Amino acid sequence: MSLRIGLIGAGIMGADHARVFAEEVPGTALQVICDADRKRARAAADSTGALDVTDDPLAVVNSSKVDAVVIAAPDPFHAPLALACIAAGKPVLCEKPLSQDVAKCLAVLAAEEKCGRRLVQVGFMRRFDPSYMEIRSLLVRGDLGKALVFHCFHRNVSPAYDFRAEMAICNSAPHEFDVARWMLDSEIRTVSVCRPRAGGDTAPVLMMLETEAGQLVNVEVNISASYGYDVRGELVGEKGTAVLRAPVHADINLGLKQINTYPADWRPRFVEAYARQNRAWVKSVNTGNPNHGASAWDGYCSTAVAAAGVEALHSGKPAKVELTAKPPFYA
């Protein structure tokens, strides 16, 4: 029996999730796709063979034909819909961030703990990217010695809409926050932020994070990088380092140049990460065993780091990340 999925949100991200399930994740059936814009839902359904469409997200959550929910709606809807899924007792893969509001993340934690079952996975797909996974396995095997510094670069061609530095911190950087916590196996305790004045409004945001274990995470989030979508990283250990490699399929030699191409957005870079994440999620739902994906706790932590980041941006000083005590439920 296929896992019947209700997908909420048919924008770029939601449409891509529909494609991933339809083309790359066996054992699933797209039961219904929901979008405030029904035409958009219909287009996504048509190209993926989803059975039904709606504009009512709660109908999806509560449908007896839906076994599990994927939330790819705009950010403000993530937490309310995740709460609805918990209330309905349904597993949910919720796009990041869990919420941009720390309090709402805490509400999800409370609800999940009360319900007694881990139902929420947050869509920090980099944990399933083969490059990050390979580097983490080198660390775990001890090949690199103890981890000391993690350099992260996150670059987009241009902002989707009017750029604000807060967006870089709350919307883009949480990917780094989460993958750094996972890679380094430690919570982030302080955040410093600076930006090159020369860059004006669209200047890259540089952050220095310190973990509880005393590692540093050195982040550039550059939403106006112009040249391409590019995510890089290097883990510096005591004995050596490891460097992320992005997928490249061909070198082209032409006109006194050797060329390979960057994608215009994240989808080609992380196509494999999404496929693996969604398969792992389906497997977890089917077996009841968690995978190494991000829990609601992880989602909360990234948002708390982002909040400290915004504080640091405004104050010009390092900000402390205030975390609630980790419930044993998430151990």
Added chain:
Amino acid sequence: MSLRIGLIGAGIMGADHARVFAEEVPGTALQVICDADRKRARAAADSTGALDVTDDPLAVVNSSKVDAVVIAAPDPFHAPLALACIAAGKPVLCEKPLSQDVAKCLAVLAAEEKCGRRLVQVGFMRRFDPSYMEIRSLLVRGDLGKALVFHCFHRNVSPAYDFRAEMAICNSAPHEFDVARWMLDSEIRTVSVCRPRAGGDTAPVLMMLETEAGQLVNVEVNISASYGYDVRGELVGEKGTAVLRAPVHADINLGLKQINTYPADWRPRFVEAYARQNRAWVKSVNTGNPNHGASAWDGYCSTAVAAAGVEALHSGKPAKVELTAKPPFYA
């Protein structure tokens, strides 16, 4: 409704097909796995959720519960089982080579033409590898000018069993024969073979192929390359060249070395190619529209080139590839 697949052969290749369908190809159900060694069939079934096992391949072909067949049995069984599938009117994805015997390939062509439907796809998965696909699309767009030379390198760590040069030509090189025909859009007309005497019995086999359109294909098949599984290629056009890039996920800096790793066999290198091939095959079966995969005609041609290659190996002279006229059925 899922496409119910009968898989014949549960060796390395067959087990990997089972994994691909179970994990990466939605819309399919592994109905039955067949192997002369039932334990092996059982192991493959257990790890992929296949419903049934058997040691009778014809029972698979003729089962009313099987909609389409995948042949991953030893080479000598490929053509007979393909013929059985045609007789049963069932679509079949047949591992390469279609047969090592030209006459048997022709028998499959004849049977398929007589039956009037294109039922056979041969498993030349490189046509679905993102690197080869990207280079071909550069050619088609005209970016590289007219194709002139295709350099191909095919290296294995060590031979699976006692090495004979004929194996390199009949078993390994057909991948190059097929992908070159597809890339260059022309039939291969002559084959020259030479080997470095210094290499003794396990010496690499070097082949020079000429196409009808006057391009050259310069092939090294090196089954004892020791250092890793490595497939490379460069297409030389009038205006520029394009070079295949294999997947690499991380660079490791350690002990005065920058390192990245080679796989020990073909599976990691072509994991994406197999997934895409098998998805495309399922789509073709479901829609009745052919994909750009290899037909029975393509399978026949590769075998005919291999036969000329063996002749050239033995005679020490260039050998002509004798092809029957291409039936309009395969146009």
Added chain:
Amino acid sequence: MSLRIGLIGAGIMGADHARVFAEEVPGTALQVICDADRKRARAAADSTGALDVTDDPLAVVNSSKVDAVVIAAPDPFHAPLALACIAAGKPVLCEKPLSQDVAKCLAVLAAEEKCGRRLVQVGFMRRFDPSYMEIRSLLVRGDLGKALVFHCFHRNVSPAYDFRAEMAICNSAPHEFDVARWMLDSEIRTVSVCRPRAGGDTAPVLMMLETEAGQLVNVEVNISASYGYDVRGELVGEKGTAVLRAPVHADINLGLKQINTYPADWRPRFVEAYARQNRAWVKSVNTGNPNHGASAWDGYCSTAVAAAGVEALHSGKPAKVELTAKPPFYA
């Protein structure tokens, strides 16, 4: 007529300068090599054909047979010997740092200005490295847009002697300070420093520098990097970025690995930079025209930045770089 050079210091750096002049810089004659350890001076002279040796550095400076002086003595001797060269009216190539003491740097500036001729070049050889030069020329041509951030990584295998973080800032990082000032064409105004606690005494030093023009320089100086000598950098501009590439001569494929090698120290990495620097210096001396190498002013600035860096290290807060007004003499 060859330029007759007196070389003071025959340690690793001095011996390498002797080799560079003897093997790679036409138009020069090594007149005399000086070292407190005369055996060391003799060894350097024997392998380079230098005419004489001594243990008296002032005798070198004041010799009528010496046209120009190279200072590669230990750091504390740099400024005194540079002052002696100015007093003697002789051009001098002084290894970095000009002095670790800001006051002594200022004394050199004052003496040089008073003498009325630019006699001092400081050995910041990276300005002559083909990689840095290529990136700077991209910037100057405008290909990358305005410069925003310069990421710098400076890694040594292990410290030469007992490690202290101050060494990383005063001894290693000045290379970054100078090359960043040159690349970005702006003075550095503030320095922040942090280190991963997890790294203990030998932890890498991370610095964030801000320039007067509002660019950021993000520096890792890692004197215990273990894996090799490695200097990297990336210039982030508005339109794109440029990445330094170190010289690599071969890839080796062996044992499931693709490998290329790191040098154990800086000499192979910057062999070309030293040759070009020393040639450019000789040309400047012969023609009286300055090159794009570092002046005494540049030497002073790097030391002032290092002083601020040490202050920031100790205080845990950003430190301001206090620069004297730039004398028009250095415009």
Added chain:
Amino acid sequence: MSLRIGLIGAGIMGADHARVFAEEVPGTALQVICDADRKRARAAADSTGALDVTDDPLAVVNSSKVDAVVIAAPDPFHAPLALACIAAGKPVLCEKPLSQDVAKCLAVLAAEEKCGRRLVQVGFMRRFDPSYMEIRSLLVRGDLGKALVFHCFHRNVSPAYDFRAEMAICNSAPHEFDVARWMLDSEIRTVSVCRPRAGGDTAPVLMMLETEAGQLVNVEVNISASYGYDVRGELVGEKGTAVLRAPVHADINLGLKQINTYPADWRPRFVEAYARQNRAWVKSVNTGNPNHGASAWDGYCSTAVAAAGVEALHSGKPAKVELTAKPPFYA
């Protein structure tokens, strides 16, 4: 005392030799530059500080002020001038080929043997390129096991003048012939040639060479490669392979592309090889000890291989390289 050099030929190659001696080879003085076009000689002298110019090559060879001669005149003058140098008892660095005429090469061998001193070095500079040297040292150390196949790619942007395939064989490919003989430590015995008909007159020339020791050398010489000057190579050994890396100084990220650049001709690619070759030649002249550069025998062998290559081109069949017995003088 500097070695006083007479340079014959001030075309692209000769002018570059003048630059190399003036800028990169200490211990030499450019005494005189000779060219049939005195203006060209004058221009080269002006930019390098050469003392004199002439249009009489024999005056250079016989001048009492010239200690050693560099021949960079057009090919037909190489052997006659080399003979004149031998007659004058002067060491000579002769650009490749020694002669395109086998008989003239033999005349040089005879004259040199008779004179009893090794006076001739042929300018096969790749033997001094750091990439080729590194690969050879891997072979010598045994890291790669026994050498089996050497793949060589030699690409120019476009032919200097009207293209003929014979030029590719007699003018370009001798670099491969020589470096392969040196790398593999064996003479070449047979040559096969083929070209892609699709390429028309400017089609690349593919050659397969077999050595006496039973290795194969697989060569593409592509004088109309369009995309850049590019020389590549891979040595395939029993245990692994090694791949040449060309110098690259920076990667540029711009416009959805990662780019690095190819030079338009050989000079940037082999700048270091020429400098090392010329330094090694000067050292040999000064010390009387041969270096690992190409002797007159090596020059002869390359021409003999080229002659066989032209024969193979015309006959369409493999041609045997007919070598005279190697005089013990060249052992």
